Amino acid sequence: MLSLLKCLPPRNFKPILQLQQPCIYHFFSSSLQHKISHDPDNKNNKNNNVVVDFNLVFRSCTNINVAKQLHALLLVLGKAQDVVLLTQLVTLYATLGDLSLSSTTFKHIQRKNIFSWNSMVSAYVRRGRYRDSMDCVTELLSLSGVRPDFYTFPPVLKACLSLADGEKMHCWVLKMGFEHDVYVAASLIHLYSRFGAVEVAHKVFVDMPVRDVGSWNAMISGFCQNGNVAEALRVLDRMKTEEVKMDTVTVSSMLPICAQSNDVVGGVLVHLYVIKHGLESDVFVSNALINMYSKFGRLQDAQRVFDGMEVRDLVSWNSIIAAYEQNDDPVTALGFFKEMLFVGMRPDLLTVVSLASIFGQLSDRRIGRAVHGFVVRCRWLEVDIVIGYAQNGLASEAIDAYNMMEEGRTIVPNQGTWVSILPAYSHVGALQQGMKIHGRLIKNCLFLDVFVATCLIDMYGKCGRLEDAMSLFYEIPQETSVPWNAIISSLGIHGHGEKALQLFKDMRADGVKADHITFVSLLSACSHSGLVDEAQWCFDTMQKEYRIKPNLKHYGCMVDLFGRAGYLEKAYNLVSNMPIQADASIWGTLLAACRIHGNAELGTFASDRLLEVDSENVGYYVLLSNIYANVGKWEGAVKVRSLARDRGLRKTPGWSSVVVGSVVEVFYAGNQSHPQCAEIYEELRVLNAKMKSLGYVPDYSFVLQDVEEDEKEEILTSHSERLAIVFGIISTPPKSPIRIFKNLRVCGDCHNATKYISKITEREIIVRDSNRFHHFKDGICSCGDYW
């Protein structure tokens, strides 16, 4: 084989390299073995007698094992200190996803030149390891032997996590005199725009003696990112007068502007420009076109662009799915999702976002038909029927589909399957089934996939296994905010506000960029634990440091936090000074706080505002009618309910589930149809007596119907959570823990009752409601009755 190698002129390598990777591997490993067996000590160090064009081979290598093999061959051929080749390897390993090999290779280069440094720096940036790349550059800048060049700065400027970092780097750029390099300048413009300092970005742009398309593009997108469309269009105009031609990048920044400003004519003109200049083949351009047409509601146009694409990436699929999903055609959208899986495209978070909405739309229709059946089964007042139920519908639908897949064994589950099925199990709190899937994922090595793993973290978190969620979190790559958000929210719903904050600090230290979801998780974690000052700090940090404008969810968390902690005035001031219009959820949160702290005056004010806002959310009508019911104003309660009915709103029926063995049992309030119904109600009666002897007094304020006292007690006793708990008690061994899941918030009287039940039965009872976890043990709840 070695002699064969000698004979081959380099150009003859080409056919071999076009073969599959294992062939290259085989080819090189046999030549390697030959070399070792004939010349073990490499005495015959005439490397040049072997013609290996590593340059060419590296470029065609797509497999990490082949790369390692090539690395070994390099050592055997005595090229262990060839700076050029090792530098190439640094880049190759990073491209193939193994950054640790990249950095060890880099560390072993004895005489690193600026190419080596640049390669390492950009390798870190490409894999999102911004902190490491900054450290690497800092080290480089402290050396005297090597000087950074203009290749060094663009990646580093991308890695800056704060304006301060950016300004520091800008100083170095000036010190080295690279500020007029078009690449460096574009990076500077991008950097300043990213941190909201568009004026500075614009100054860099204006000061450039020479500009290329990239410079114009950077400035245009800089203004867009900061919401200044007018200024962006002005730059575009000037670009036209200076006769700089728009390229694919310009176009793909332009199209979202047309979509956003609903400029159909402008959008179509840009499309014509694209066709005229042959820019259609660019995926970014086509994707942007699909999104724009979708926003215009012109589905046929979006479809035509999608059909005409030669290459489709993840964004293309997400875009076409979202196009149909957002234009009220969930069936077609679902069809595209299936086709996407069929062609082997891996779904991501955004796919799942659309998917959730698709299932929501589909189930709502299905549920509509089921409403009538429900009226008969539940003995709720006329108004209090289904819808909202969609999520429950989604869960059972997804689980059914998975079971069918298992039985049929015709479809091989992939990442998409897992990210659909795991949230369904999290949703009903089915830990064991979720764990079974975890087992399968370990076999498939899919559990390290960030999206699948995040679903698992979420599942463990929502099923009450916080330790499992944590240990899984530490096993997976933590480069994006996705897994961090999941773990922070898990900690939050368990009432571990401080730990959630600690995780956020770790996230910052690791250089992972927090997003608006991170802050929602964080603020709600603080709110569950009553950490007022800490939440205020997060709220400030989010705005000052991350430049994230708080949205209604963030404000909602803050209002909730102040309200529950009893700072009703602070809560009210926040609401009245918000730069955005308060919606029903904000007023509802404030109202709930007024209910807890018995502030009737503010409560009345909040409820008036609540009804002014056109609310689709039935929960607030229920809350309001509950407040009336609490004080015995039944006419008021009835009025609110009829108002809700007029608006076509129906109450979500409460249900609780408990897992016994491998079966998930679901109970609705007043359930009479369970096979072990008689046994359950008998046990309830016995328990009730014991509870009363220990001092339990039923709190009728949680009964929302206008009925006699004895009937009120019966209603409380047959709340779904209590049925589920008792079923758990009679169906599992003594003293084993019971896990309950409830789709709504746990009722206050049931919360109190569960404390007694945990003491009497010596059971640990873990209740997860729509808001958080409650761990009951020995007559005490972990939430300290603060929720």
Added chain:
DNA sequence: CTAGGGTTAG
């Protein structure tokens, strides 16, 4: 052997 500016949600 190493660099910039771009498309998706709520």
